[in-house]
Amino acid sequence: MTRLNIENxxxxxxxxxxxxxxxxxxxxxxxxxxxGPSGCGKTTLLNALxxxxxxxxxxxxxxxxxxxxxxAENRNIxxxxxxxxxxxxxxxxxxxGYGLKVQKVAREEIEERVHELLSIVRLAGLANDKVTTLxxxxxxxxxxxxxxxxxxxxxxxxxxxxNLDAKVRLNVRHEIKALQKQLGFTSLIVTxxxxxxxxxxxxxxxxxxxxxxxxxxxxxxxxxxxxxxxANFMGxxxxxxWTPELESSILTGNSEALFxxxxxxxxxxxxxxxxxxxxxxxxxxxRFDNDNSVLSLRGHVMQSAFFGNNYRISVQCGEHIIQAxxxxxxxxxxxxxxSVPAHALHVYDIETSxxxxxxxxxxxxxxxxxx
Amino acid sequence: xxxxxxxxxWLVAPAAIMVAIFFLYPLFFSLYSxxxxxxxxxxxxxxxxxxxxxxxDILFTIAIVLASVVVLAIxxxxxxxxxxxxxxxxxxSLLGLLYRLPLFIPFIVTAQMMRTFLAxxxxxxxxxxxxxxxxxxxxxxxxxxxxxxxxxxxxxLAFSTLLLSGAMAALxxxxxxxxxxxxxxxxxxxxxxxxxxxxxTLGVALVLSTVTMMSVLSVPLMIGTGTPTMMSADxxxxxxxYGDYNVANALGLVSYLICSGLAWFYLRQSLxxxxxxx
Numbered sequence: 192m193t194r195l196n197i198e199n200x201x202x203x204x205x206x207x208x209x210x211x212x213x214x215x216x217x218x219x220x221x222x223x224x225x226x227g228p229s230g231c232g233k234t235t236l237l238n239a240l241x242x243x244x245x246x247x248x249x250x251x252x253x254x255x256x257x258x259x260x261x262x263a264e265n266r267n268i269x270x271x272x273x274x275x276x277x278x279x280x281x282x283x284x285x286x287x288g289y290g291l292k293v294q295k296v297a298r299e300e301i302e303e304r305v306h307e308l309l310s311i312v313r314l315a316g317l318a319n320d321k322v323t324t325l326x327x328x329x330x331x332x333x334x335x336x337x338x339x340x341x342x343x344x345x346x347x348x349x350x351x352x353x354n355l356d357a358k359v360r361l362n363v364r365h366e367i368k369a370l371q372k373q374l375g376f377t378s379l380i381v382t383x384x385x386x387x388x389x390x391x392x393x394x395x396x397x398x399x400x401x402x403x404x405x406x407x408x409x410x411x412x413x414x415x416x417x418x419x420x421x422a423n424f425m426g427x428x429x430x431x432x433w434t435p436e437l438e439s440s441i442l443t444g445n446s447e448a449l450f451x452x453x454x455x456x457x458x459x460x461x462x463x464x465x466x467x468x469x470x471x472x473x474x475x476x477x478r479f480d481n482d483n484s485v486l487s488l489r490g491h492v493m494q495s496a497f498f499g500n501n502y503r504i505s506v507q508c509g510e511h512i513i514q515a516x517x518x519x520x521x522x523x524x525x526x527x528x529x530s531v532p533a534h535a536l537h538v539y540d541i542e543t544s545x546x547x548x549x550x551x552x553x554x555x556x557x558x559x560x561x562x
Numbered sequence: 563x564x565x566x567x568x569x570x571x572w573l574v575a576p577a578a579i580m581v582a583i584f585f586l587y588p589l590f591f592s593l594y595s596x597x598x599x600x601x602x603x604x605x606x607x608x609x610x611x612x613x614x615x616x617x618x619d620i621l622f623t624i625a626i627v628l629a630s631v632v633v634l635a636i637x638x639x640x641x642x643x644x645x646x647x648x649x650x651x652x653x654x655s656l657l658g659l660l661y662r663l664p665l666f667i668p669f670i671v672t673a674q675m676m677r678t679f680l681a682x683x684x685x686x687x688x689x690x691x692x693x694x695x696x697x698x699x700x701x702x703x704x705x706x707x708x709x710x711x712x713x714x715x716x717x718x719l720a721f722s723t724l725l726l727s728g729a730m731a732a733l734x735x736x737x738x739x740x741x742x743x744x745x746x747x748x749x750x751x752x753x754x755x756x757x758x759x760x761x762x763t764l765g766v767a768l769v770l771s772t773v774t775m776m777s778v779l780s781v782p783l784m785i786g787t788g789t790p791t792m793m794s795a796d797x798x799x800x801x802x803x804y805g806d807y808n809v810a811n812a813l814g815l816v817s818y819l820i821c822s823g824l825a826w827f828y829l830r831q832s833l834x835x836x837x838x839x840x
Contacts, residue, residue: 241743263742270743276736280758289754290744334740341744 193254194219195240195345195377201248202239209235211401213249217345220375222368224382224392228424232401233381237347240379241268253344269338273350275330277322283309283333284318290341308336311370328359335367339376346378352387364391385425389413397421415537419464422537427464429513431486432541435459449509451487454533462541467503469535470515473528487530488513492521593818596811608812615796615809620816622790626707627775627820630714631768637719638767642727643752647738658727664720670780676713677784680704709785710792714775722767729763730756765828772824776817793817 195217203209209232217223225233238244240251242263251259258266269290277286287308288301296304309315312332317325322333331351338346351367352360368391371378382388388395389409396406397420405417416422423430431437437450438459457463463486490508501516506527515529599605613620641661648654664672679685682703690696704712733756741751757764782792793813800810 241739243739243742263739264745264747266743267745268743270740272736272740274734274736276734276740278737278741278755278759289741289746293741293745293750337740337744 193344193377195379196252197240197249198252199249200236200239200246200251202235202244202246204235204244208247209401210239213401213403215396215403215406217377217379219377221393222371222378222380222391224380224388224395225398226382226385226388226395226424227398228383231398233383233398234349235401236398237270237349237379237381240266240345240347241270242266267341267343268345268347269341269343271331271334271338271346271348271351273353275327275334275354277330277333277337279321279323281322282319283314283322283325286322286333287336287340289337294341304340305336308340311339311374312336312366326359327355328363331355331363332366335370339370339374344377346376348378348380350381350383352382352384367391397424399424416464419462419537419539422464422539427466427537429465429467429470429511430462431511431513432462433457433459449488449490451489451528451530452482453486454536455483456533457486457536457538460541461538464537464539465531465535467514467516469531470513471530471532472504472506472515472517473530474521474525475528482530484533485530486533486536487528489526489528492523492525492527494523495520592807592811592814595808596815608808609815612809612812612816616793616813618790619793619796620813622707623776623793623817624820626710626714626792627772630711630718630775631772633711633715634718634722634771635764635768637715638722638726639752639757639764641719641723642730643748643756645723645727646730646756647748647752661723662720664717665724667717669717669778670784672713672717673780673784676709676716677705680709680712680785705785706787710781713781713785714771714778718771718774722764722771725763725767726760729760733759762832765832769821769824769828773821776821 197213197215200210200213201208213236215223225236227233235244239246242258242261246259249259250257253266253268258268278289281289284302284305288305291301291304305318306315309318312335314329314332314336317329322330325333331354335351348367352364355363364387367380370376371391380388380391382391389412392409394407395409395412397404397412399420405412405421412421413425416425416427419430433453440450465486488508490506490511490513493505493507493512495502495504495517497520498516501518502520504515504517504521504527506513506515506529508529513529515527521527596608597604597606599607641657645654645658645661667675677684680703681687682701682705683698684703686704687696687701691698691701703709737755738751741755746754776792777794779794779798782795783798786792786795793816797810797813800806800813
């Protein structure tokens with residue numbers, strides 16, 4: 192296992208450019224999650240690393256070895272696929288040992304290594320079973336063992352958990368992470384699930400439109416997203432565009448006004464993102480304290496959904512719909528007061544000619560915490 | 563419920579009657595006439611006669627068909643593998659177009675074409691002579707058993723490659739990628755990953771091709787040299803020259819048994835594979 196270095200990588204299919212100038216270094220023994228919506232280029236990046244997609248510019252280095260133009264079979268990077276991609280005509284042991292057989296390793300040595308790997312992924316008794324008889328979770332563990340058998344320089348995982356059902360997914364997720372710590376392999380994992388990325392990765396790279404929007408530790412990405420895209424993707428689904436009209440309405444101090452108070456550093460022509468879990472909801476709308484450390488606003492309950500440990504309440508506040516977590520169910524049309532503490536707000540500047548929801552017009556951005 | 567069943571029976575009746583009259587009746591009648599005398603009593607006389615007159619031709623037929631099938635398998639695997647695994651996409655699309663052409667050419671046209679191509683002073687030898695690679699004295703005719711095999715393979719290659727490359731392309735692309743990034747070359751991928759999985763399709767292509775080759779009359783008549791010849795030519799000869807339907811049908815029964823033997827072998831093999839995976 193060695194360090195992976197990607198420099199200014201460009202790649203695409205035909206004339207369509209998918210990856211733009213990606214630079215990323217994965218340290219030895221580190222796991223980086225590539226997180227992003229579908230079509231952002233995360234799988235293309237893995238395919239380019241493995242040599243399945245030709246690179247149109249930039250360099251890929253593993254240790255000191257430049258592998259940019261090497262054919263896939265000489266790269267020593269192995270992939271775990273979303274569809275498992277096991278060979279149905281082979282047994283579990285044959286699948287796992289195939290890479291070693293190709294390398295012409297002695298039969299006894301292959302057997303030994305296969306046995307070792309199967310016990311690592313807890314499939315010890317199944318060596319001679321056909322892979323078609325295994326469950327999804329077992330198949331993905333076979334795929335993992337197969338990819339690790341040849342001791343690759345880098346292991347890449349392409350949404351390895353997406354085909355598994357919820358409970359199995361948690362188990363396999365935990366197992367992959369534990370294995371990664373135990374064996375210390377350098378790896379890249381692609382996922383569209385933010386929770387998966389937070390739990391598994393040492394660092395997260397959020398991708399959007401073929402570029403890395405932000406790279407950092409999970410805590411950094413979660414707590415101080417650098418761009419509106421990252422904030423929104425990491426679960427801050429509530430968005431308010433703070434227009435000059437809103438700014439002036441709050442200054443009048445009308446008791447019927449939509450917005451009751453705002454933190455001091457939120458100014459006109461900014462937009463603000465926050466998570467539903469940070470919203471405090473009270474049904475006593477007459478309580479009114481003009482607190483400069485919270486954003487608070489009035490609204491009516493639209494609907495509420497049961498989430499197990501709490502209710503997710505959709506609140507109509509003027510033209511905005513805000514999601515808030517609350518401990519109990521509320522009937523529709525209940526007047527409520529929402530407040531969000533300043534530290535939970537992610538604030539970004541916007542251009543004056545901002546059109547609602549158009550991220551493309553955003554030019555500069557700053558995280559609220561860094562001000 | 564009863565009423566419904568009767569209705570459905572009426573619906574399939576026209577098709578079923580057509581099959582019975584135009585397919586089942588002639589088939590069973592020809593089998594019947596192969597093993598009965600004029601008075602209706604059972605006999606092996608026709609079969610014995612067929613064997614005594616044509617046992618060489620039966621062996622010749624089996625040898626030709628087996629040789630064609632082997633060449634066919636090798637060539638169609640090679641072409642399909644090139645189509646599916648080759649990194650040169652423009653070459654592949656040209657190949658993909660070329661290999662399909664024989665599908666649209668009837669056997670009799672193929673046979674006529676091969677006659678002018680393979681004869682001693684045919685197109686192929688003339689081209690060799692003109693290019694100075696051979697003198698007219700050295701030319702040999704490929705008409706005969708080699709010509710028959712070449713024609714069968716040329717014609718059936720399109721069909722079996724079509725089936726096989728379809729099956730190969732339908733495999734999960736990630737299975738091939740997984741083998742590739744474990745270090746397997748394209749040749750290894752073909753033999754270890756792809757062929758074992760498309761084996762049943764190859765079987766279907768070869769069994770169907772065998773049945774076709776056994777039944778073609780134009781090729782042995784136009785390209786063969788007379789003796790030994792294929793069973794289809796013998797059957798035509800028995801009927802046309804002697805009006806001897808009994809021996810012709812006896813030969814038909816033999817070729818039917820050869821085909822069903824192959825089909826049985828294929829079915830047993832594919833059931834074995836299924837039993838192992840299920």
